[in-house]
C-alpha cells in the first residue's frame with residue numbers, strides 16, 4: 506500500500522528508551538481487546554482482553570480471519586466503508602455486531618489503525634475494540650424514554666412549556682403552540698407569567714419567574730370580546746449541564762416548567778350559574794315585595 510508514512514513513525518525519544526518487552530506486556534495486559542492482523546485481516550496476535558471479549562483463546566484465533574467474529578447482520582456497506590478507509594491508509598472507527606465463541610452477540614466499538622512499517626508502507630492493521638452492549642442498551646433505553654415522554658407531553662391537553670434562565674421557551678407541546686394564535690403576537694409564556702404576577706395567586710419575589718407559583722388568570726384576547734381563563738402553575742427545575750466541564754462539578758441550570766390549563770368553559774359555567782342564582786334572588790325579592798304590597802293594601806282596607 507503506497508500511503509504516506511506518519512511523521513517520525515510515532516516513536517518518541519522517551520518511547521525509544523523503553524525496553525521492547527514492556528510494550529509487549531502493556532499490550533498483552535491492556536484492558537481493551539487488541540489484535541494485530543495482516544492486510545487480509547488474518548489474526549497474528551490477540552491480547553488477553555480480546556480472549557475474554559470473544560471467548561476464544563489465542564491459539565484458536567491465530568491465523569483465523571477477523572470475519573470469524575462477524576454476526577453476519579452488520580450491513581455490508583459498513584464493511585465496505587471500513588475497507589475503503591483502510592485502503593486510503595486511514596483509521597476507521599465504528600460499531601459492528603460480533604458473535605462470541607458461545608454464539609452470543611455483542612456490540613463492538615472498534616477502531617482499526619493501519620500500521621506503517623519503516624519503509625512507510627502499511628504492513629499490518631491494529632484493531633482495538635470494547636464491548637459496548639450495555640452502553641448501547643442504556644442509550645437506547647434513554648432514547649425510548651425521551652420519545653415516550655415527548656409523545657405524552659405533546660398529547661397532553663394542557664399547555665406545557667419549559668423556559669430557560671432567560672425566560673426563553675426551550676421546549677413546548679402542541680397545546681402551548683396553539684396558544685400563540687390566541688394571545689396575539691406575544692410569547693404565551695410571557696403573557697401568562699405577567700398575568701400570574703399581576704393578578705396574584707402566588708408569592709412575590711426578586712425573580713418571580715423562578716418561583717413555584719399557581720393561580721387563575723384572565724387573559725384578554727386581541728379583537729375578541731370574551732376573555733380566556735387559565736389555571737397556571739410554575740415549577741422551578743434544576744437541569745444538569747451537559748458540557749464536559751460540568752462532568753465533575755455537577756453544575757445545573759435553572760429552568761422553569763410552566764403548565765396552563767384552559768378553564769374558560771368551567772368559568773363560563775360558573776358565570777352562568779351565578780347569573781341564574783342572582784336572577785332567582787331578584788325574582789324572589791320582587792315576589793316578596795309584591796306580597797308585602799298586597800298585604801299592606803289588605804291591612805289598609807281592613808282599617
Ligand code: FAD
Pocket residue numbers: 540541542544545546570571572573574575576579584585588589592601602603613615617630631632634
Ligand atoms: P468480507 O469478505 O470481508 O467482505 C466485506 C467487504 O470488505 C467486501 O466489500 C470486500 O471486498 C471488502 N474487503 C474484505 N477484505 C478486504 C481487503 N483485505 N482489502 C480490501 N477490501 C476488503 N469484522 C467483524 O465483523 N468484527 C470484528 O471485530 C472485526 N475486526 C476487524 C479488525 C481488523 C484489524 C480488521 C482489519 C478487520 C476487522 N473486521 C471485523 C472486518 C473483517 O475482516 C471482515 O471484513 C468482516 O467481518 C466481513 O466479513 P465477510 O466475510 O462477511 O466479508
